[in-house]
Amino acid sequence: MELPSAPGFSSTNRTDSPATQAPLSDKVYVGVMAQEVQSVRPEAVMRGHDGYLWVNYDMLGLRRMTWDQWVASGKKIPAPTTRH
Numbered sequence: 001m002e003l004p005s006a007p008g009f010s011s012t013n014r015t016d017s018p019a020t021q022a023p024l025s026d027k028v029y030v031g032v033m034a035q036e037v038q039s040v041r042p043e044a045v046m047r048g049h050d051g052y053l054w055v056n057y058d059m060l061g062l063r064r065m066t067w068d069q070w071v072a073s074g075k076k077i078p079a080p081t082t083r084h
Contacts, residue, residue, distance in 0.1 A: 028067040031055065 034053035037060065038045040057064050065073070075077040 008025040030065055030067055031057075032060070032062070 004076045
């Protein structure tokens with residue numbers, strides 16, 4: 001069962017990994033770290049009624065997907081770049 005969320009916003013109950021398990025769900029999702037998004041796109045993050053940060057993936061131009069969908073897509077995490 002998925003928890004309801006504000007339109008366009010998604011929330012998870014863990015902040016220690018980009019792949020998190022949604023509350024009351026057996027699905028694991030791949031996503032962004034809300035705290036990192038908040039530092040560059042604060043309008044795309046809100047604090048939910050549950051006290052956790054929620055990310056509006058639509059505002060980021062991203063689609064929320066399960067771990068299995070991400071693996072099947074063949075996508076890879078890009079190597080970090082350094083800024084000078």
